[in-house]
Amino acid sequence: MSxxxxxxxxxxxxxxxxVRARITEIALDLFAEHGFEKVTVDQIAAAAGMSGxxxxxxxxxxxxxxxxxxxxxxxxxxxxxxxxxxxxxxxxSLLASFEAFVxxxxxxxxxxxGKVGMRVLVSTASLRARNLEKxxxxxxxxxxxxxxxxxxxxxxxRAEIIVQAALACLDVAFxxxxxxxxxxxxxxxxxxxxxxxxPTG
Amino acid sequence: MSxxxxxxxxxxxxxxxxVRARITEIALDLFAEHGFEKVTVDQIAAAAGMSGxxxxxxxxxxxxxxxxxxxxxxxxxxxxxxxxxxxxxxxxSLLASFEAFVxxxxxxxxxxxGKVGMRVLVSTASLRARNLEKxxxxxxxxxxxxxxxxxxxxxxxRAEIIVQAALACLDVAFxxxxxxxxxxxxxxxxxxxxxxxxPTG
DNA sequence: GCCATAGCTGTCAGCCACTGACACAGGTGG
DNA sequence: CCACCTGTGTCAGTGGCTGACAGCTATGGC
Numbered sequence: 001m002s003x004x005x006x007x008x009x010x011x012x013x014x015x016x017x018x019v020r021a022r023i024t025e026i027a028l029d030l031f032a033e034h035g036f037e038k039v040t041v042d043q044i045a046a047a048a049g050m051s052g053x054x055x056x057x058x059x060x061x062x063x064x065x066x067x068x069x070x071x072x073x074x075x076x077x078x079x080x081x082x083x084x085x086x087x088x089x090x091x092x093s094l095l096a097s098f099e100a101f102v103x104x105x106x107x108x109x110x111x112x113x114g115k116v117g118m119r120v121l122v123s124t125a126s127l128r129a130r131n132l133e134k135x136x137x138x139x140x141x142x143x144x145x146x147x148x149x150x151x152x153x154x155x156x157x158r159a160e161i162i163v164q165a166a167l168a169c170l171d172v173a174f175x176x177x178x179x180x181x182x183x184x185x186x187x188x189x190x191x192x193x194x195x196x197x198x199p200t201g
Numbered sequence: 202m203s204x205x206x207x208x209x210x211x212x213x214x215x216x217x218x219x220v221r222a223r224i225t226e227i228a229l230d231l232f233a234e235h236g237f238e239k240v241t242v243d244q245i246a247a248a249a250g251m252s253g254x255x256x257x258x259x260x261x262x263x264x265x266x267x268x269x270x271x272x273x274x275x276x277x278x279x280x281x282x283x284x285x286x287x288x289x290x291x292x293x294s295l296l297a298s299f300e301a302f303v304x305x306x307x308x309x310x311x312x313x314x315g316k317v318g319m320r321v322l323v324s325t326a327s328l329r330a331r332n333l334e335k336x337x338x339x340x341x342x343x344x345x346x347x348x349x350x351x352x353x354x355x356x357x358x359r360a361e362i363i364v365q366a367a368l369a370c371l372d373v374a375f376x377x378x379x380x381x382x383x384x385x386x387x388x389x390x391x392x393x394x395x396x397x398x399x400p401t402g
Numbered sequence: 403g404c405c406a407t408a409g410c411t412g413t414c415a416g417c418c419a420c421t422g423a424c425a426c427a428g429g430t431g432g
Numbered sequence: 433c434c435a436c437c438t439g440t441g442t443c444a445g446t447g448g449c450t451g452a453c454a455g456c457t458a459t460g461g462c
Contacts, residue, residue: 161373168369258410
């Protein structure tokens with residue numbers, strides 16, 4: 001690793017994140033070339049100069065290399081939603097929260113590699129499944145906040161539907177973006193998707 | 202198994218379906234009692250009087266015992282949608298198709314056991330994932346038909362969004378139904394869910 | 403009645419993802 | 433110099449899943 005002697009608190013954290021990023025990079029290349037299922041964990045580990053056991057100390061499951069850390073990003077989206085003005089229509093708040101998430105990915109430079117990752121993702125059943133699990137997790141984090149903003153009765157079912165529909169929009173936007181070669185932005189696809197379902201009331 | 206000498210054409214098919222049903226029954230009981238992940242395939246097989254290898258000849262994956270045969274039911278839903286009048290709003294056609302599917306389950310008497318199955322399903326991550334994969338399969342079957350009915354441009358993205366939103370409604374309806382103790386019907390939940398997203402145009 | 407065939411089954415061996423336990427190397431702080 | 437903590441490799445084991453082989457049984461032609 002590097003030998004800079006700057007900050008001190010979470011030096012180990014930094015190293016850990018760097019290793020994770022390196023594994024992700026190597027694994028994504030292998031997946032893109034040979035397909036997710038044809039690449040074994042031991043192959044990834046060998047290419048990264050470690051044992052298979054150590055790989056699993058960084059990623060509990062092989063799928064997590066592609067899907068990422070849903071918990072962490074889910075918290076970001078939840079906080080972004082919570083920071084929205086309380087009198088804003090929930091649909092608009094959800095759109096804004098998702099766009100903040102997309103911007104966050106863009107800042108990290110993950111978008112370039114993200115397109116490769118998304119193409120691997122949408123072409124592998126078990127990865128799609130794992131990704132949809134992530135959406136369910138986000139849903140469980142968002143539904144209470146959305147329900148709290150709804151006025152009338154039946155907030156439980158309505159909040160669930162709204163959140164699931166919004167997540168479906170997010171999924172469609174990402175999937176479409178990954179499958180298209182031009183440089184249409186995710187934000188644009190997201191806005192068009194949301195516009196189609198914007199509720200009347 | 203039995204010694205009745207009735208019809209002859211697809212006798213093996215009948216036997217095969219019967220065995221599948223029996224495995225499902227036994228496995229669901231075990232899952233409900235001990236949890237999906239604590240029950241091994243070999244345990245199910247032993248309880249059903251067969252080897253683990255034979256279990257996998259009936260169900261390619263352990264999850265398929267709970268999730269069922271998505272391909273088959275997906276074709277039913279697709280055909281139900283195709284049978285709807287071409288001038289009906291797609292949203293209404295989708296609702297009607299899903300209700301036909303729910304009725305089909307009710308006729309087969311699967312609903313009673315279905316509630317047990319759904320509770321196992323929603324409480325296990327890998328099962329939720331597999332079930333969402335099923336939805337994706339249905340989506341791929343429905344999107345072309347929906348797109349063909351849309352008038353304007355941009356039918357690809359719009360059809361995708363409509364179908365995904367409808368499937369989200371179906372998922373919420375089933376999940377809510379499984380988690381509630383009263384005898385609210387799935388159809389009722391489905392109609393309420395659809396009503397919330399019914400597009401203006 | 404006899405045999406060929408096809409379908410179902412069990413057994414065995416093996417792959418792969420994943421996990422727990424243990425030992426060893428490295429740097430850190432006393 | 434000595435604990436100590438962390439990261440790692442190795443080993444062994446579990447569980448899902450698959451391919452190959454062999455035996456058993458029911459079906460169909462003769």
